[in-house]
Amino acid sequence: MRLRRLVLAAIPVLAALGGVPETAALAGPHGEMLGEEAVRLNLDPASGALTLDARLPAPQGDVALPRQDWLSVETLLIGGEPSPLPASGVIRAARHMGRSVTVRLSGTLPELSPGIEAAGRGETASYLLGSGWLPVDAAPRARFELSLEVPSGWRPAATGRLSDERVHPYGRRADFVFTGRAGDLGVFAGRYAVNEAMHRGLRLRTYFEPRDAAFSPAYIAAAAGYIDRYSDAIGPYPYDGFSVVSAPIPVGLGLPGMTYVSQAILGHGYMRGRSLAHEVLHSWWGNAVAVDYRRGNWSEGLTTYMADYALAEEAGAAEAREMRLGWLRDLAALPAAEDRPLTEFRAAAHGARQAVGYGKAAFLFHMLRAELGEEDWQAGLRRFYRERYDRVAAWHHLRAGFEAASGGDLRWFFDQWLTRSGLPALRIEAAEPEGRKLHLVVGQSAPFYRLRVPVTVETEAGTERHIVALDGARAEVTLALAARPRAVAVDPDFELARELAPGEVPPMLGDLFAGPDPALLALGEGAGAAAAALGPRLLHGAPRLVDAVAAEAAPVLVVLGSGAEVAAWRRAHLSAPAPWSMDAGRARAWVERDARGRLIGFLSADRTEDLLPELGGLRYQAGQSYAAFADGARVAAGDWPAGASGLRRRFD
Template identity: 25%
Template structure:
């Protein structure tokens, strides 16, 4: 699963971290980080003594047959389910099923065409069934249950990654929300499938399935497996029959239905489909179209061809996470929807698409046997984003992904959490920066240690040995050991069954008398020492000599022969270590590192250090070179570090980037910098970029123009507001209109705000909108603006800690209205506005 990032994730995608967007708000990302860090402090500490064992298997699921029809306005499912099971080992005459918040109408044993009623008890969560006899483990039996599921009435607890756990979601079921379609979709992870179908809702169960779904005839459906038939009914509905012949876990069950456009693709003769809102049908292949190539790539590196009968992806409105890897039927947040102009800047959902697809191997084909072992699902999916970027776009792009994910973990306050965790407050707590980001970085280190060939052969052995089964981390270790011939207990004990990361203080020196280069490495973290196989590279000019060493002690000293003082000693030459390091390199050494070591992180470290020295002419010359880096991400990074007050000689270079850099994102950064100079000479440039096909570049140009000619910027904002717009451009236009203080612009502003997703840009705009509402006199407009802000606030999970921040914006509006009352304005209208705002506050 991808956290609302990229989970991890940022505030939206994969929170992509995410489960599953570590891309929404930087503030929310910070709140998420804080939530991760504080989880243990807020929880009852009794959980620290409760070992989370793999669920005991008393019965084994074999097959699930479901007939489901939907009462859409009332958000209910009317179901008939036949579960075929057998005792796992010991004979049994009782069966306990997970069934949350249902009305159970009938339970019986099904034998051929005959059905016999069974006694049962039900407490709203567990359905305890007395079977008709004692069954042995070689005796399958089928239980029939007639029931009514009421998921919208079930009160559930979500998590940082999955913000709600009702299992089945009816979106706009009464059709009262304009501009939002009516849809049904399900979210089973962790144990929410049992809100809409009685089941043994545990990861260590595997079952085949048949689903008969009755929906309005104009709708399309999606479920696991293959669509076998469609039968029109006389009442304006249609029944679709989906069949899944390969076993998978109940949390991966999926039902999706609505008035979607279905854009067809294929991979080696298998169906590949993209279910999107109809307005995005024309760009669906631009969003999802790399899927077949990803399937080929992942099949190649794992040595296991995509193992399922088809692969479909569907977008759901109001989704409670980033994306979810339901077997053969991945569900994405509607944040995946991007129009053609957004895609000019690149597909910001591509990493999530790769993440969820890789789950079809790691998570669906082989599944974690317990949430304690979630790393077997999520760490691999997280690392797939690196693997895909490396293959498709090159090592710089992949290493940038690696660095970002590592920072997500390091900033999460998760130093005390093991990767494989047998003690936790709630299973939902496993979906964090450790299971995702840290786990992915650990795989990266393991790959570097054993080599690519052994790494991918080990993955193949793990997958083929455990196919259609569940596994724990030890089985992964055994696969790596069998392939490599190495005892890897030290690695798994340290990284999988241990917590934390190294914090290293590294000093370099050279003894001219003994002709020795010295590297002293101190581990300064508390509680444990790490064993770290590390490459140390010694440079003289472009010549590099590599030394492989092991860091094991609190202080390790390494000495190397060197005829002359090295130009650079580079610890962790492959830049793969997960940890924090402090080094005593000089300006000259960092410049040498940038030029000759050359990896993404080598260059980023150099830019970061040298940017602090822009009083030095050598640093300024270096920054000019960095602005021409081969990788656009580092050109952008260098721009963010540039101080034109100290490096005025580089202004012409920045102007050149703004005009013609291949990356519009990088051009946007350059425009922002030039805008901050407030020079009228750049007005023509900014004006020329307002109509660029990139929303991001157009937005940067409008914001820059406002700083030198507010009147012209307002006129352009009004013109642009009449055109389709998304992304940063919405924020830039609305900001310009708000600054004007012109109440006649309210409709354009509020429409723009309303159409924005749950994004950083919308959060940035909320404070400005609140200030604007403070000066608006029309009560109905004030109420509508407040309603939009409240709707945005309520769409953000409370655990992100943003609710009081947005409420503080609303309280600012109250303060302005109170001040206006004192000045003798329309007291009655103002008091009505104040009372209305107060009624909407949560904090």
Template identity: 35%
Template sequence: MKRFAARTMLVLILSFCSLAACAEVGEPRAVRQEIAVTLFPESHLLTGASTVTFAAGVNRVTFSLSPAAAIERVAVAGKVAPFSFAGGMLAIDLPREVGSASVSVTVSYRVTFNDPVPERPTSSEDPGYGVNGAITGQGVFLGSGVGWYPVTAATPERRIIRIAAPEGIEAVTSGRRIARETGHGVTRSTWEELKPVGDLSLSAGPYRIEERHMDGVDIYTYFYPDNARLSARYLDAAAKYIRFYSGLFGPYPFEKFAVVENFFPTGYGFPSYTLLGSAIIRLPFIVDTSFPHEIAHCWWGNGVLVGYRDGNWSEGLVTYLADYLLEEKKSPAAGRDYRLRLLTDYASLVTPERDFQLRNFTGRVDPASRAIGYGKGAMVFHMVRSVIGDQAFFGALREICREKLYKTATWQDFTRAFSRSVGKDLTPFMEQWLARPGGPRLALAGISRRQEGGNWVVTGTIIQTPPLYDVSLPLRLETAGGPLRQTLRVDRERTPFSFSSSDLPRRLLMDPDVELFRVLSSDELPPTVNRIKGSKNLLAVITKNCQAREGTVRLLLESLGQGRATVVSEDKIGATSLRDHDLLFCGAPQQQTTFPALPGGISVSRREFSVDGERFNGSDGLLFVVTRHPLAAGRVAALFLPLSDGAAERYVLKITHYGKYGYLVFAGGENRRKGMFAPAAGSVAEFN
């Protein structure tokens, strides 16, 4: 999942066809749809019937439905009717006599869903780990694209969903819950959507339900018994963030918000509910990190919908309004650190062959696409806000919410709203970031300091590597008497600048508060797990001290997106070859010349390691640290140091979810320590 799936976010955005758009392409208008399904978990079976009322003037209707479905009966106005069904498309020609009046079409069917659920998923980028539909004794997940009910070409104007399951199996889907009961061995619930958006998903399981009512919104938790004790924490957090975002954008768009537990790791956001894996729900920090992200999607992505032909703007916007904005509220320093992490992730993960225009982002498929769609997208919104100011920025978002709620919006709609809000055409500014891959590459050069009369003069040049961007670059000169600032327009390869100060200059910083999206140089990047994930030429070295099996090392590489990396024994490779690769050592290498230069506070031996004075010498300990390459500038080396094969097995798949960190310690079944290292001073000039 987006950083949720043990990370991350996590998230499915549903497509939507507005009535106006459907009319333009001649789609039949669906006035109402009633769906009734029964779940049989032990046999992976769903039986169902759907009745759709179409407006007058319809001659032919089509539905999409799982290709594996068996159609048992089709009726038009209560009479059995012929149909064709192939490749998941159900077509029905209506009798001529019904064309002048509204008509109901009922489809009865059955279908099994039994996608395999991975026991130890390695990838964190597929939010569903390849599971689209599964009806099992553990739980039920039916995604919006799996075809568990007949889907009309145009979203119906109203939907009612009735779900039956064995006693004790509670089900959840979009809309308001208007009925719930258990009797005669069956648990039933009924859900109503007055403003349907997109296609429906469904989840079910042996849930314990807690609920709260706040300002006209029903808030629920649907948790398995083992996590039911956490309900109050999530109900409190949901109420807090719904109030927060309602104040920013306007009323909450749906009748309810539910936090629903899934039986395998996910981090989905659907209209009116979020679906989180069991392990995710238990993480104490989730309620104030990834959870607000899913709530913000109720406005952006599930309330105002994405017009995908112009790209998916929602992940960048929600990353900015949830993950980032909550850090900014803590302190300016926390906001700066988050922006720096976005730039670091982009530079670490996005290689030229994996780069693409932001406008071409539709969804996350790998770490590089996440760094573009989520990270670069968030920085674009930050730059817009910096240019036009808070009042204009949030005013434009409220305007879009008013005009586009339950409809699609595009990047062009945001550009127009921001332009209207500030009274200036921002199209050239936005196009530079939307229509071009990559970003500006900037460096300080020729920095000098001299005295002229009673003043100090600092001069230098900003070097921009083509292709060229037109950007406003903040500079800050720190002096004995305080900082001096200027903003420099940079639109060519070499842009000179100068400062004059009556006080002694101490250092010069380029974009010191990280206000500009740009591609950081290798000198500016701290060593992180993401540097290993983004490596173009990784070599894994198994030393004599490695306490993990080779299969476990390969599982680690696969989880880091490096499944094709070469794995060799330390005694079969020389120092010369090591210079050509980023490195991942399992166990401490024998040769000191190849030993990664560990940061202060971290020391290791074969049987133990210590971090900031705390020793770890039990068999359950594991250290993972990324540092600078011992033999090649600009490259990184990682040390994977489990203290036993059991520790390696237990923690190997957790490492990938801590991409922004430089070191990790696992012990006692949990992450005990994590931290980041300072980047090199690639954008700073120091004066001695």
């Protein structure tokens, strides 16, 4: 399955007030100046009403006041004395002159919206993300102290170390301490049942609604395992604990020592698998080592490779191959405007941009690992973490770490994969067997890449694997074999980031959703209503219904209706025999290409009114060429066989 969850790295929020002395700014571990801020936040999550006092004892540079329409600045003190609010919303350094700045604010959190906003309130949970609700100075990092007060029946959580928690007659107070970037703060409150366990001195917690409390032991055990795994591979875990907080919005956010996960998916097995591994690993990549977004976001690709892909690799060669193929298929479906160099990928994303920032970037690391070998790959990761811990890092810092570990110059490698859009296209220009030898010429499209091309040769004695070095228009080699060759294939397991050759893979249902939204052709009475209802579930935007004439010109088309009507339309427009029985289950979906190569999806049901209930979850079958359903359950699924490919040759 190649559907992507939404993963946003390193989103922030935190603070606390009380007892911070007016001292000079602290020096960080790398000589970076630290600011200080203390915040006392009193929050009623149900109504969204909040008041907060924020104090910067020794502000550095200008201090920006919050500019949220749901939040008002009530008072401002500079050096302990009342001061008028600046019309610009910025307290200039020349005005405060390093004296303490104290701000009182009040407001009401906005109601939850379907998207991901910086703040929101709901019946069971409320949240604040980032630092847009706080006054912040110019210090790149700060020590935030946050004291959270919530009414009885609610539990608060925040990024940072839990230093104290107590119940009082009016509710609960929890104190947190966080040292880091203001953008990495997060504050949460909900009607949570909190489960906790200690693991090697780390506090592991879940903040779940009571109905989900049974999932807590599995989440805590999984988080502990991932922390151990990545500590061994990279270096010490950078925080005092890890928390999983249930979110009332459709999100999966990675914050320092925490993940905020949609309540709707907590019970899914994949969430405790690759998804949780991904968020735990962001504690290292994106949080402890921050991203220099001006030069491109390396964090999502490295995290995808070391978490999602590593677990697929452990599950077996077939699953790892399927994930690599999925990355290539997503890249192949990219609209031209979205096919940008990796250096231009900035933020965590979903949709088309994921293909580059997650998939292509992960492929870069896969090829780098093959280039370096396992020992230098692991050494480079550890060195990069050690040298950039608690600092901002860019792609060139990664390159420096791997160069130092391997002793080689990797500028060529990073330049070709970071600064170019698109992918190389490979071809077999000649393949001539001669006894127990094979004369092979492999070519590539311009601009030329420097590649280690895997070649598999099937011989009378078995299968052999070779590497062909290709750094120009073509490479000509003669392979000495153990027996006479029967067939040859270039990169059959998709080890390289490259264009997929025609016929190399069959069409899949996910192809309908990966690129531009298809046109929908509804056949028969009631099909139009089903198309209008199904469209928003399957497509990125609003469904585009077309008539029979417009359907002929649509570059991607979905035809839906009753089984008989869909079968009749197919017979009239596709000359090839139907690839499967079109009456499986009560409803079914499949994808084909017509004579001109156009992608066409077919959705049919015994009764038109069954289209929506049976096929509403079709996106979860993205990795299949066809699927059939009955009573909402999948009863059949599979892939069409691949066609002839220019990257394979047979000799017998």
